[in-house]
Amino acid sequence: MINVKSKPRESILKEFLNDIKPIHDPQQLIDKILIPFGEAFYEINNQAYHSDILAEKVNQFFRWLQLIDNSDWIPPAIFYLARNYSNPELLVRFFTDLDRLASGLMIQRANINERIERYSKLLYAIEIGEDLYASHSPLQLKMEEKQYILKILNDDLYLMKKIRLYVLIRLDTALSEGKASYHFHNITIEHVLPQNPISNSVWENWFVTQEERDQYVNRIGNLVLLSSYKNSQAQNYDFELKKQKYFTTKTGVSNFALTTQVLMEKEWTPEVINKRQEQLIDRLKQIWRLQ
Known part of the structure; x- marks a missing residue:
């Protein structure tokens, strides 16, 4: 998902071999991708982020995200955490908004295709260094989404x-x-x-x-x-x-x-x-x- 930014269409192994191409530079794949992504995934799942400041705040967002009824938010969470591990202020800001987005999509009952499309756009925005906090960013809720969420919350x-x-x-x-x-x-x-x-x-x-x-x-x-x-x-x-x-x-x-x-x-x-x-x-x- 992080690399291809779409949901699998064939077996995971086949797509991994075709899209990631591990045989080209296996040492680079292990050192630069699998190890940092694996460590990020572990810390998200176990709320085990470590830092001198703001660690508990980051881990609290991980706890909330674990209550979301799907796992589609995990790839951008892994990608951003691995890239910005040593900057807890950036992590707090990002995970505040990822929690908001994941909660908003859950409340709206967005289907899997809608979620994958949104998180794919977010992965691309992280990758190219877009401003994630601009109003048009895929990380941010649109005005019509906020209105719809409020309508749901205010109803039965x-x-x-x-x-x-x-x-x-x-x-x-x-x-x-x-x-x-x-x-x-x-x-x-x-x-x-x-x-x-x-x-x-x-x-x-x-x-x-x-x-x-x-x-x-x-x-x-x-x-x-x-x-x-x-x-x-x-x-x-x-x-x-x-x-x-x-x-x-x-x-x-x-x-x-x-x-x-x-x-x-x-x-x-x-x-x-x-x-x-x-x-x-x-x-x-x-x-x-x-x-």
Whole structure:
């Protein structure tokens, strides 16, 4: 991918022999390409970048990128890291934007051909030394992409099964100022306003019609994170009981900043959800520069 900048059309071995031509200068191939690329690939996979400054910041981007649901971002990550290993400031700037691009393509559900085309252009831009931070660079999100991403995030996020947990964990990390750590497979999503509230409950006083409930129930302003143990017990309790049962722990607070916000609310009305929706979308705009 780094060399040819397109997805394979034949076997990897055949294309490697035809396009890389290792027999022409095998020592150069090993010393200048395979070893530095292999080391870069290892450090990306293991979040093992070393530097006197900014190493943890670079490794945090590697952790986020590992949560992307495809691996098409890896070739430009390897290529840029191998070329700029000793310049952590450049790495932070590049991986900030690669994380943004990979997240944006994932949220938009870009298909494999769209991703390969985009990353091919990015590899070429890195190779010839283009300004990666100019607005027309393939590393940068276009205005229409940012608008589409915001539309998706502002809609019924819970119904977007392939991105909803990723988006909420990114949001929770930002709200906790990066101090939280996560066991990804032990986290589930809970609706504050239940999907199926009990008849004659307080929910029916706050959301009078089914149409009104449908308008709010699956939006980001109504969603929180719980441990899978808490969520597995979940029922359609009224708001106060729900806060006691699911949004607190033995220490008195939730493990998630996103969920702790709910504990401060005395009621959970359309107005509260609207306000929270706006605040959370604004935070996502900051994370991925979607303004």
